[in-house]
Amino acid sequence: MPQEIADDVARAAGAAVYSSRTLKAYDFIVHGFSNRYLWKVRTAELISFYSQNMVGAHLDVGVGSGYFLEKCAFKALDRLVLMDRNRDCLEFAAERAQGVEPELLQADAFEPVAFEPESFDSVCLGYLLHCLPGSIADKAVVFDNLLPLLKPGAVLYGATILGKGLTPNWGARKLMALYNEKGVFCNLEDTLDDLQRALDTRFDQVDVKLHGNVALFKAIRR
Numbered sequence: 353m354p355q356e357i358a359d360d361v362a363r364a365a366g367a368a369v370y371s372s373r374t375l376k377a378y379d380f381i382v383h384g385f386s387n388r389y390l391w392k393v394r395t396a397e398l399i400s401f402y403s404q405n406m407v408g409a410h411l412d413v414g415v416g417s418g419y420f421l422e423k424c425a426f427k428a429l430d431r432l433v434l435m436d437r438n439r440d441c442l443e444f445a446a447e448r449a450q451g452v453e454p455e456l457l458q459a460d461a462f463e464p465v466a467f468e469p470e471s472f473d474s475v476c477l478g479y480l481l482h483c484l485p486g487s488i489a490d491k492a493v494v495f496d497n498l499l500p501l502l503k504p505g506a507v508l509y510g511a512t513i514l515g516k517g518l519t520p521n522w523g524a525r526k527l528m529a530l531y532n533e534k535g536v537f538c539n540l541e542d543t544l545d546d547l548q549r550a551l552d553t554r555f556d557q558v559d560v561k562l563h564g565n566v567a568l569f570k571a572i573r574r
């Protein structure tokens with residue numbers, strides 16, 4: 353198979369699992385069960401972290417079920433754009449953003465994004481990176497694509513489940529192995545150091561904190 357097609361198949365796998373049926377169960381499986389018992393991060397911690405950083409004109413990349421759009425203070429935003437490779441996710445998440453009219457963009461984060469430069473005050477990558485194929489250095493193309501869209505001083509933040517250098521429990525190891533085998537996750541080589549380095553080389557004021565097996569990161573555009 354030519355490399356370009358192989359790359360696209362791998363990218364598609366990280367988004368294809370989400371359908372209107374799986375999205376109905378997503379909140380319970382991920383933010384109800386897995387965060388608490390497997391990834392060892394409090395969902396309340398994620399809600400608080402996302403709420404603190406979501407400001408002004410906001411771009412949310414990899415929206416899934418839109419769980420955080422419902423839980424965080426998105427009504428105070430000036431503008432909300434939802435971006436995802438999967439149309440079902442965009443529509444499902446948009447339904448939950450009651451009271452605001454989000455703009456929807458079906459696009460792959462590995463491709464340059466068709467927006468005016470310096471459009472956004474905040475960009476969230478919540479649980480996106482561990483779904484993307486390749487090493488953290490490969491995934492950092494997403495940072496390069498999004499950087500020009502941030503206003504100077506704007507924040508890019510998010511969270512990702514790391515697959516290397518930590519000591520996940522038995523259940524977390526089993527589920528991570530299964531998800532990696534199916535292509536839903538690709539994170540077995542993702543380390544905290546690599547994430548820190550990818551952000552440090554592109555942004556200012558990088559802050560990466562570990563909560564269980566999950567890195568919460570925040571970085572400011574120079």
Ligand SMILES: C[S@@+](CC[C@H](N)C(=O)[O-])C[C@H]1O[C@@H](n2cnc3c(N)ncnc32)[C@H](O)[C@@H]1O
Nearest residue numbers: 366367414415416436437438441460461478479
């Ligand atoms: C694990 S879900 C995260 C959902 C939500 N942000 C959360 O934290 O619950 C990953 C999301 O990223 C999307 N996604 C996966 N690969 C993508 C890509 N290459 N470009 C854009 N979106 C992608 C999936 O369709 C899905 O909506």
